[in-house]
Amino acid sequence: MERALTNFIRALRSSEVRVSTGEALDAARTVALVGYGDRPLLKSSLACVLAKSPDEKDVHDKLFDLFFARQSHSSSSQTDDSNAEDKESAASAESLVELLESGDDTAIAMAIEQAAEQSGLDDIRFSTQVAYYSQQIIKQMGGEGLQQKLLGALQAHTPEGEAEAGKLIEMRRDLTMKARERAQQSFEVFGRGETQQFRDEFASTKPLSSFEMADMDRMRALIQKIAKRLAVKHSRRRSKRNRGQLDIRRTMRANAGLDGVPFNVAWRQKKKDKPKIVAICDVSGSVSRYVRFLLMLLNSLNDVVPDIHSFAFSARLGPVDQWFDEMTFEKAMGKIIHEYGLGSTSYGQSFSDLHMNHMGLIDRRTTIIILGDGRNNYGDPRTDLLQEFAARAKQLVWLTPEGYSLWGTGDSELPKYYPYCTQMSPVSTLRDLERAVDVILSAYA
Amino acid sequence: MGSNVKTGYEPMTSIDAITAGLGEVGYISTREISTAVFLALGLRKPILIEGPAGVGKTDLAQSLSRWLDLPTLRLQCYEGLDEGKALYEWKYGKQLLYTQILKEKLSELIGDADNLSASLGKLSSFEDLFFSEQFLESRPLLTAMQQDRGSVLLIDEIDKSDEEFEAFLLEVLSDYQVTVPEIGTITAKVPPLVILTSNNVRELGDALKRRCLHLYIGFPDHERERAIVRARVPDVETQLLSQLVSFVQSVRDADIKKRPSISETVDWAKTLLLLHANALDEKFVRETLNVLLKHESDIATIKPKLGLMVREAVGTDAKGRKASGYPDIS
Numbered sequence: 001m002e003r004a005l006t007n008f009i010r011a012l013r014s015s016e017v018r019v020s021t022g023e024a025l026d027a028a029r030t031v032a033l034v035g036y037g038d039r040p041l042l043k044s045s046l047a048c049v050l051a052k053s054p055d056e057k058d059v060h061d062k063l064f065d066l067f068f069a070r071q072s073h074s075s076s077s078q079t080d081d082s083n084a085e086d087k088e089s090a091a092s093a094e095s096l097v098e099l100l101e102s103g104d105d106t107a108i109a110m111a112i113e114q115a116a117e118q119s120g121l122d123d124i125r126f127s128t129q130v131a132y133y134s135q136q137i138i139k140q141m142g143g144e145g146l147q148q149k150l151l152g153a154l155q156a157h158t159p160e161g162e163a164e165a166g167k168l169i170e171m172r173r174d175l176t177m178k179a180r181e182r183a184q185q186s187f188e189v190f191g192r193g194e195t196q197q198f199r200d201e202f203a204s205t206k207p208l209s210s211f212e213m214a215d216m217d218r219m220r221a222l223i224q225k226i227a228k229r230l231a232v233k234h235s236r237r238r239s240k241r242n243r244g245q246l247d248i249r250r251t252m253r254a255n256a257g258l259d260g261v262p263f264n265v266a267w268r269q270k271k272k273d274k275p276k277i278v279a280i281c282d283v284s285g286s287v288s289r290y291v292r293f294l295l296m297l298l299n300s301l302n303d304v305v306p307d308i309h310s311f312a313f314s315a316r317l318g319p320v321d322q323w324f325d326e327m328t329f330e331k332a333m334g335k336i337i338h339e340y341g342l343g344s345t346s347y348g349q350s351f352s353d354l355h356m357n358h359m360g361l362i363d364r365r366t367t368i369i370i371l372g373d374g375r376n377n378y379g380d381p382r383t384d385l386l387q388e389f390a391a392r393a394k395q396l397v398w399l400t401p402e403g404y405s406l407w408g409t410g411d412s413e414l415p416k417y418y419p420y421c422t423q424m425s426p427v428s429t430l431r432d433l434e435r436a437v438d439v440i441l442s443a444y445a
Numbered sequence: 446m447g448s449n450v451k452t453g454y455e456p457m458t459s460i461d462a463i464t465a466g467l468g469e470v471g472y473i474s475t476r477e478i479s480t481a482v483f484l485a486l487g488l489r490k491p492i493l494i495e496g497p498a499g500v501g502k503t504d505l506a507q508s509l510s511r512w513l514d515l516p517t518l519r520l521q522c523y524e525g526l527d528e529g530k531a532l533y534e535w536k537y538g539k540q541l542l543y544t545q546i547l548k549e550k551l552s553e554l555i556g557d558a559d560n561l562s563a564s565l566g567k568l569s570s571f572e573d574l575f576f577s578e579q580f581l582e583s584r585p586l587l588t589a590m591q592q593d594r595g596s597v598l599l600i601d602e603i604d605k606s607d608e609e610f611e612a613f614l615l616e617v618l619s620d621y622q623v624t625v626p627e628i629g630t631i632t633a634k635v636p637p638l639v640i641l642t643s644n645n646v647r648e649l650g651d652a653l654k655r656r657c658l659h660l661y662i663g664f665p666d667h668e669r670e671r672a673i674v675r676a677r678v679p680d681v682e683t684q685l686l687s688q689l690v691s692f693v694q695s696v697r698d699a700d701i702k703k704r705p706s707i708s709e710t711v712d713w714a715k716t717l718l719l720l721h722a723n724a725l726d727e728k729f730v731r732e733t734l735n736v737l738l739k740h741e742s743d744i745a746t747i748k749p750k751l752g753l754m755v756r757e758a759v760g761t762d763a764k765g766r767k768a769s770g771y772p773d774i775s
Contacts, residue, residue: 026488033487034480041460044480048487052654054495055663232648263537292680 015193227300282372315343472508491639499706
């Protein structure tokens with residue numbers, strides 16, 4: 001049974017529940033304490049030891065049910081284990097047919113379980129391997145013999161042979177289904193997590209522009225994950241350092257009871273700024289796809305950055321936060337595109353709208369994020385306004401979907417804006433986006 | 446547990462015993478909670494409890510100590526909490542006072558030394574006197590280690606403390622020992638039962654989480670909440686109890702900012718009792734809603750639906766005595 005626990009922990013790890021060696025040992029001690037007998041008790045005990053957040057607990061509970069439902073087959077009849085093994089080693093066609101004919105579900109399940117172990121089913125990673133492993137299981141159980149027998153029966157060309165063959169085909173189909181089911185189950189336990197990781201890895205380096213609406217659910221999950229990662233990194237309370245100027249007043253007060261002898265020294269501390277973000281997004285044509293991801297990420301970062309103001313523009317600029325409060329993200333996105341996405345892009349006009357109506361939002365702790373390609377339709381770029389924003393804000397970060405080689409081509413004004421930006425970088429994948437936001441938040445550390 | 450050492454943890458023999466024991470002191474436990482407590486004792490690990498405010502996280506620790514008759518050492522965490530407040534501090538004032546008083550005595554003692562190094566040698570032989578346990582002001586963590594029969598150490602709202610403090614706790618929580626540089630390492634005679642609570646103000650570090658058993662206490666289901674209110678407010682009538690719990694449960698499902706927790710249900714039950722209500726009706730609910738909901742906007746959200754929700758809550762009364770007794774205001 002130790003093996004079962006190790007496998008279970010491996011399954012957890014592949015589903016992104018981090019289990020350290022120490023915790024694995026704790027799990028073993030837990031099992032020693034509560035035993036395998038009482039499944040619900042074991043489940044809640046292991047959940048306590050192995051899962052460290054409500055999310056992880058959900059994963060744990062789901063995996064536990066999947067995993068130990070299977071285990072119960074092999075353990076329910078552990079007493080005649082040796083017996084079963086004998087049967088297995090002589091995995092001839094006869095015994096397989098006999099076994100299948102007997103219709104003894106437990107015995108069949110046990111035999112499948114044994115074959116699964118022999119064929120190394122627990123190493124399964126991808127769903128495409130299910131078919132392979134189910135074939136392996138059947139092979140282990142003596143499937144080739146069955147095949148031979150079936151061929152023999154078919155070649156006999158007699159009515160009895162036909163009947164026999166029909167029966168054998170039926171049996172084989174039944175067995176195949178069971179083996180597949182078993183392989184699928186193993187994939188659910190061991191493979192799904194890893195497949196997910198693989199897909200996430202792939203998705204985070206895929207160009208943002210090539211995401212279809214169908215991928216949105218995965219993207220949303222992925223962005224949540226990124227937001228969580230950033231939140232963990234940046235929600236760390238900014239540590240106060242015990243150095244700087246001596247705070248005489250506080251020192252005197254603290255030591256009044258000690259006859260004024262300064263045992264406890266208090267230092268003047270500088271308060272760290274809390275992040276405040278003003279996001280200005282170009283929602284015209286091609287850039288709007290990127291806006292979706294940035295806004296989604298910023299909205300998920302609520303815990304770290306409570307103070308976010310987002311604006312959208314193409315011809316004119318306006319605030320969009322209220323829609324995110326009122327409706328679902330997708331609906332709000334639709335509304336934004338509908339309200340602001342029409343008309344020819346004018347960075348100059350939008351800057352002047354911001355300057356006129358929302359200048360109060362920009363102060364020395366504000367980060368301005370501008371997401372846009374800087375294509376101004378040959379209008380006045382109003383670099384003077386951008387310069388004013390930059391002077392007033394803590395930092396001004398320009399994210400653009402276009403690569404370096406396109407900056408300044410045609411009506412792109414990026415090179416003109418470049419000198420005023422703290423940072424101007426192309427963002428084409430989720431990974432770029434995460435890095436950019438990470439850098440922005442790091443400025444407040 | 447070494448059987449020769451008499452500890453206060455002995456009643457905790459099984460999970461059922463824990464549930465029953467907590468029940469005696471008025472804490473309605475669940476299987477998960479009891480399991481976690483049992484494992485905490487068996488594995489010698491602290492329990493980290495997460496969950497919304499007011500679901501009985503802190504209360505678990507206090508109930509445990511009441512049941513086992515052990516002292517509770519409570520350490521309320523806040524920003525800026527440091528070792529001096531949590532572990533120990535030197536009694537500077539007392540040290541200072543003693544040096545002043547002993548000044549003459551000291552000069553007397555040193556007096557016969559004829560050179561500087563000899564007097565320094567003499568002086569250094571007294572130094573340990575001032576840095577001994579006599580001058581040690583022990584704070585909750587150290588006090589918990591010093592209990593003979595064990596204790597319940599409650600580290601409340603750990604998420605409010607700084608990260609440095611969290612790191613500092615690691616030694617205490619994994620080895621049940623603390624190091625005082627001047628004295629040495631003090632190891633707990635009987636390890637305390639440690640309970641940490643968190644409201645998730647910030648994400649706790651992995652290192653801390655790894656050292657703890659994780660327990661999530663969420664809002665209770667209908668049955669458990671009824672049992673809890675019954676235990677806290679014994680005078681409340683069965684019918685009213687089941688109605689008010691149904692109502693609270695339906696309020697929790699609504700889209701509001703701060704969902705009422707058990708403590709609010711208990712307060713509300715007390716309020717209704719004071720008003721001599723023997724069944725839920727809309728007028729009473731409307732007047733006392735502010736006990737249950739703490740945000741103006743939440744009250745505004747619930748008010749329009751109040752009539753319906755009250756009627757539904759009353760309707761769920763299993764006794765079926767719905768129509769006759771109370772007027773149907775809508």
